[in-house]
Amino acid sequence: MTLMLGLDLTDRSVLAVGGGPVSARRVQDFVTAGARVHLVAPYACEDLTDLAASGQITWSVRDTAPSDLDDVWLVHTATGDTETDTRVRELCDSRKIWCVDATDAEATRVRVPARREVDSPDGPIQIAVLAGDPGRSRTIATGLRDHIVSGQVDLRRQRSRPVVAARAPGWVSLVGGGPGDDGLLTERARVVLRAADVVVFDRLAPQQVMRSLPDTVELIDVGKTPGRHPVPQHQINQILVDQAMAGKAVVRLKGGDPYVLGRGGEERLACEAAGVRVEVVPGVTSAIAVPAAAGIPVTHRGIASGFSVVTGHDEIPRLPNGPDHTVVVLMGVSTLDRTAELLVAHGRAAGTPVAVIERGCTPDQRVVIGTLDDIAVRARIAEVSSPAVTVVGEVVSLAH
Structure with a gap:
């Protein structure tokens, strides 16, 4: 029976035996947890040499010795050599030091669970799963993480105290x-x-x-x-x-x-x-997604190379007037007359295509298409209401 606990390794000495990729993954976890890691291995993979070169771990380039266990809280052995890893594990047992033997999943007394993390506003949520087979554990841990991020789990702080x-x-x-x-x-x-x-x-x-x-x-x-x-x-x-x-x-x-x-x-x-x-x-942003839902890209090669986003609640400022520039107006249904008038006054052609997309990206989406000259009238006849996004420019011709 395995009891799952959380270890605070901050400023604790941890010994890592072996310099391969398996050791590297676990050493990085120890470093992230704030441990003081001593690596003992005659060789090390690039990830481990980088950690040593940056001073995040110490590295003794040799085989392990009994004295390496002095003042150590936790040992991880992953040399890939069964005899060496067994010797390290048995030495740890004799000195009452917890040891992870990555080579022998049956004999090791410490098993590392499959772990996933979700960052919540109240701090990270750590998910740990031990399910016998490592692959099965990883699959379950990933499924639990996905369940949390899907919004189906109540993450609120409990206030019973x-x-x-x-x-x-x-x-x-x-x-x-x-x-x-x-x-x-x-x-x-x-x-x-x-x-x-x-x-x-x-x-x-x-x-x-x-x-x-x-x-x-x-x-x-x-x-x-x-x-x-x-x-x-x-x-x-x-x-x-x-x-x-x-x-x-x-x-x-x-x-x-x-x-x-x-x-x-x-x-x-x-x-x-x-x-x-x-x-x-x-x-x-609705400024891009709502037009897209109506089949309108705010930029399109050969038609529009840029776009501006403005609010219909304020006076429309002077914007680029070329036919290759799209204007997207948010929150402007009630001021559509004034918006069209100002765009024409600023140099836009009265025949410029316009689309008003009501309740975009929902099952109730409606699209009304016209020009600057008549879009306000068309929208009134169609009884368009907020929320709606207005798109002005030649890209409107691409609407569904």
Whole structure:
């Protein structure tokens, strides 16, 4: 029967016997764990010589001797020679030192599990599996990791002990939820969401993702609709800070990418100014993904060699006017008349193709196509509503 334990090897002496690839993999693990590693081998592979040359391990170029075990906490032997590895293991047994014999899986008293790691906001999650056969162990460990990153495991901190909970610092993660299809949510976003106590969201957040959250997650709706801003940005910033300062794990879930017209930069600065730990999880931006879902590439050889992304909530600035430059407008359905007028005033031809893509990357996606001269009328007739992305340029001719 094997009991799985976690060893803190920080500043502990570890002896590695053997200089081949098997030894190299384990030595790198020991170094990463903070151990002081002494390698004993008459030769060593390149990975080990590099570690020795950089001063991360010490290397004695010789065969092992009993004195090498002095003051050692753990030994790993992987010479590939059964007689040598058996001798090292038996010597360790006689001195009550734990030894991993990589040559003899049956005889060794220490077995190294297949390991995988998931980085969560509250620290790394280590997965270790011992299932007899090493290949089977690796397969199971990988499957467990994939299960976690798929967002199906609750990773929230348990708060049954108030004293412990009070000591746990809160954090904020600004998560890009992508353009609408929850299949475009990143693995990192799924992990962070499953660790959240609070999710601050708006109408652009992926609704299927919202529905999958545990009932015990607190949801704070700061949604903005055209012409109505129920929660000003400075108040959203304060909500994030206050929740994190209360020791909670906070996710600010946005549509698209938080740094593409999502005001994520302002929220990050507000958190940092308050001393709150904050991370940014990039998302698939709607500026590129939504046009792509309608068959429109924002650049295309021979048609468009560049593109600009602007918000329809503000006055459209002067942009490159050539037919080889695409303009993508986010959040501009209610101001489509003014947007088209300004683009023409800035030099765009009135006959420039335009596509308005409503609810892109979802089953409800609709596309309305026209020109700068008539797109606002066409969109009104079709009763297009937000969220929608507008694409201006010759690439619209490639739409499905």
